[in-house]
Amino acid sequence: MTAARPVPHLRTELPGPLAREVLARDLAVTSRSLPRAYPLVPQRGRGCVIEDVDGNLFLDFNAGIAVNSTGHAHPRVVEAVQRQSAELLHYSASDFYLPIYSRMCEALAETAPIDGPVRVFLTNSGAEAVEGALKLARYATGRPYVISFFGAFHGRSYGAVTLTASKAKYHKGFGPLLPGVLHAPYGTDETFEHIENVLFRYQVPADEVAAVFVEPVQGEGGYVVPPPGWLARLRELCDRHGILLVADEVQSGAGRTGRMWAVEHTGVRPDVLISAKGLASGLPLGAFMARAELMERWGAGAHGSTYGGSPVPCAAGLATLETIREEGLLANATRIGDHLLAGLGTLRARHPGLVTDVRGVGLMIGIEFDTAEHAEAVQRKAFERGLLVLECGESSIRMSPPLVVAEQEADTALRLFAEAVGEVADAG
Numbered sequence: 001m002t003a004a005r006p007v008p009h010l011r012t013e014l015p016g017p018l019a020r021e022v023l024a025r026d027l028a029v030t031s032r033s034l035p036r037a038y039p040l041v042p043q044r045g046r047g048c049v050i051e052d053v054d055g056n057l058f059l060d061f062n063a064g065i066a067v068n069s070t071g072h073a074h075p076r077v078v079e080a081v082q083r084q085s086a087e088l089l090h091y092s093a094s095d096f097y098l099p100i101y102s103r104m105c106e107a108l109a110e111t112a113p114i115d116g117p118v119r120v121f122l123t124n125s126g127a128e129a130v131e132g133a134l135k136l137a138r139y140a141t142g143r144p145y146v147i148s149f150f151g152a153f154h155g156r157s158y159g160a161v162t163l164t165a166s167k168a169k170y171h172k173g174f175g176p177l178l179p180g181v182l183h184a185p186y187g188t189d190e191t192f193e194h195i196e197n198v199l200f201r202y203q204v205p206a207d208e209v210a211a212v213f214v215e216p217v218q219g220e221g222g223y224v225v226p227p228p229g230w231l232a233r234l235r236e237l238c239d240r241h242g243i244l245l246v247a248d249e250v251q252s253g254a255g256r257t258g259r260m261w262a263v264e265h266t267g268v269r270p271d272v273l274i275s276a277k278g279l280a281s282g283l284p285l286g287a288f289m290a291r292a293e294l295m296e297r298w299g300a301g302a303h304g305s306t307y308g309g310s311p312v313p314c315a316a317g318l319a320t321l322e323t324i325r326e327e328g329l330l331a332n333a334t335r336i337g338d339h340l341l342a343g344l345g346t347l348r349a350r351h352p353g354l355v356t357d358v359r360g361v362g363l364m365i366g367i368e369f370d371t372a373e374h375a376e377a378v379q380r381k382a383f384e385r386g387l388l389v390l391e392c393g394e395s396s397i398r399m400s401p402p403l404v405v406a407e408q409e410a411d412t413a414l415r416l417f418a419e420a421v422g423e424v425a426d427a428g
């Protein structure tokens with residue numbers, strides 16, 4: 001990457017001439033369903049910096065949407081991927097015994113905030129892990145129904161998209177969805193009122209509910225942090241009715257909130273935990289882990305995956321876990337996250353009508369605006385200044401930088417974000 005230039009550093013208009021060529025080719029051939037946010041055309045990355053095809057340098061506070069946990073091209077991850085690629089690219093771990101597959105499962109199980117022994121299934125993506133957890137929950141309990149939350153995002157495949165209820169457009173045109181999925185309000189007292197006095201009273205008996213799927217911090221739904229004690233009450237409700245608590249940590253996990261798993265902030269122990277983004281610093285690796293006894297109920301052939309836990313993603317996953325541990329990235333996420341939250345709090349105080357809320361844990365930070373249009377305008381103005389952030393929820397912007405982000409980079413991001421907000425405020 002171009003050395004010794006300040007970051008960000010923009011040397012063309014955006015999109016630049018080479019980016020425009022890519023956009024033209026892309027728009028002619030790719031599926032129209034892809035929800036592109038703005039015309040960023042990345043070519044290479046290092047740490048928290050992305051260089052686009054025109055040589056513009058951006059400060060990346062998206063981390064590939066909470067994926068590049070150790071930053072772009074972390075030397076340990078690159079070295080592990082290169083070494084493993086030369087050794088063995090693929091063999092299906094579903095049908096045979098890959099040493100690196102069980103090593104990755106052991107390493108994950110050691111981190112699991114789950115009571116007792118843990119078993120692990122590796123996948124290619126978050127949605128695939130959600131599907132697996134859903135199948136496991138039904139199989140292990142023999143119960144048909146599952147509950148998830150308004151504002152939830154669990155992925156795009158049929159089961160996962162049925163659990164999702166963050167935006168109606170994710171369901172539009174795809175019905176009928178998976179039967180047996182019910183939704184409740186997220187993060188309020190109403191949650192319990194609705195589940196006990198509406199769902200269990202009018203719709204399904206509690207003893208036919210297999211699982212509650214919950215994001216400990218909602219991601220795509222707007223980076224929403226539930227109030228203290230809420231998850232513990234949910235755990236208690238599940239225990240009372242023999243329902244499994246499944247924590248979807250695809251976005252909140254792998255160190256993003258300053259703990260390995262966001263549930264660790266609450267002391268709640270889920271029965272199943274799902275991970276993906278961030279687990280292998282950019283390579284496709286997901287997992288669902290469960291109390292061992294649950295995965296001992298289903299037998300050979302009940303679930304598998306040709307590529308899930310393939311050797312190269314596992315190598316990247318092991319290097320990622322090692323890097324998070326040995327480079328103190330959880331502490332860094334907490335420290336820089338607090339610094340960002342403080343700076344954004346000041347910004348909110350300066351523009352109370354425009355910036356209506358700032359919230360988050362560690363490096364999972366949401367900034368709420370008064371309208372969706374204003375959130376989108378700020379996202380665009382930030383891009384034009386070389387800062388990459390992304391909308392979420394109805395009118396929020398998320399900041400999810402790599403866990404390696406430095407204080408100086410956080411200060412630059414705060415300055416650019418404040419300029420973008422200021423410009424939108426001035427425009428009225």
Ligand SMILES: Cc1ncc(COP(=O)(O)O)c(C=O)c1O
Nearest residue numbers: 125126127153154155219250251
């Ligand atoms: C909480 C959560 N679960 C599941 C998913 C789906 O993951 P993937 O896009 O890897 O299928 C996402 C993706 O944003 C997510 O945020």
